[in-house]
Amino acid sequence: MPLKPRHFGGPGFRRLCAVLCLAVASGLAGPAQAVCQLVARSPQPEARVWKASLAPSEIQIRYxxxxxxxxxxPQGVRIATDYNDTYRPEFSPTIATMNGAHSTHNSRRPDPEIQHLLYGWxxxxxxxxxxxxxxxVRVRNIQTNIRSWDGDVQRLGNSIFVFEVADLxxxxxxxxxxxxxxxxxxxxxxIDIVFAAIDNSSTLRQESLMQVLQAIQPSLVVPMHFHFHGALPGFLRRAVEAGYxxxxxEDPRFVVSRASLPLKTTVHVMQPEGGNGIFNDP
Structure with a gap:
């Protein structure tokens, strides 16, 4: 598929311009906090050893x-998101991120082979x-608040993790x-690709989630956390209504590059590995 153009004049472009101006104003004293494609580079490019199955511009995603x-x-770094004791990749990840909501988003017994264990809280x-x-790969986080089971606000209990790699x-x-x-x-x-919880219950309600996605303007939305009956069909109806x-x-994994991003925002529904249907609980 052809390269997706940037939304010049849209909110995403204005945010990028604002961040660049902020970086210039600060004298570039520290690492940029929001300009992805400028920083996801190896510090020693001459030492790169690419995996045979991935081109330098590609990344593999497995659900x-x-x-x-x-x-x-491309260099073989493996990252596991919301690493926990129930859903784990086959091999020990190089980097594992975790979040504090409940046990299916973090681990009490993390694999000791993990080189970098990143807490979202x-x-x-x-x-x-x-x-x-x-x-x-560069990994950074943006913290958000969550609600506890009794309805109280737990400040900074969640992180949005951003992965900058392969020009994505x-x-x-x-x-x-x-x-x-x-x-x-x-x-x-x-942001080019977003993993979004669409359960419409314990996380953000779908109406608000659609507003978040429309503000981010990604090329690809990958649904996750659809363990409540009807959550995924309901989200897909809203996505179609929004013009996505x-x-x-059919496969729990796919390879993506900037050149393969769709021109129009697309919801890419993946079946969890070992699942028996995309509309069932993972």
């Missing part, structure tokens, strides 16, 4: 289940900031419970 995906970069309280560069920006929204602020959107920057395309994948 393990619930909200856990395995991302494999601070177990000691307060903020936690990640900005990690491992070979050809991929955002995993985690256990998102509220709409994003303009500051959140500016820190996200231009829908494609249903």
């Amino acid at each position: 393990i289940g619930h909200s856990t995906f395995e991302l494999t970069t 601070n177990p000691q309280g307060g903020p936690i900031d990640h900005d990690l560069l491992v070979q050809d 920006c991929i955002a995993h929204l985690g256990h998102l419970h509220h709409k994003l602020t303009e500051e959140d959107l500016m820190r996200l920057g231009q 395309l829908v494609q249903q994948a």
Whole structure:
């Protein structure tokens, strides 16, 4: 598929311009917080060893289940999102991200072979900031609040993790419970692929989620966390009403590059690995 053009003049482009201006104004004193394609590079490009199955511009995405995906970069870095004790990839990931909502989003017994275990919340309280560069991937986070089971607000209990690799920006929204602020959107920057929880119950309601997706303007939306009956069909109806395309994948994995991004926002429905149907609980 042809390269997707940027939305010049749209909110995504304005956010990118604002971030660039902010970086210039600050004298580029630290790493850019929202300009993805400018930073996801190996510090020693002459030492790159590419996996035979992936071109330098490609990344493989595998849906393990619930909200856990395995991302494999061209240099072979494996990333597991919302790593937990129920849904795990076959091999130990190089990087694992976790969130604090409940047990299917974090692990009490993480694999000791994981080189980088990134918490989306601070177990000691307060903020936690990640900005990690491992070979050809950069991982950073943006914290959001969540609701506890009794309805109280737990500040900074969730992180949106952003993965910058192969000239792509991929955002995993985690256990998102509220709409994003303009500051959140500016820190996200231009996002190409979004993993979004669409359960319409324990996370953000679908009406609000659609507003979040329309603000982010990704090329691909990958649904996750659709463990309540009717959640996925309901989300797909809203997506079609919003003008999104829908494609249903038969395989729990796919390879994507910037050149293969669709021109029109597309919902890419993946069947969890080992699942028996995309409309069933993962």
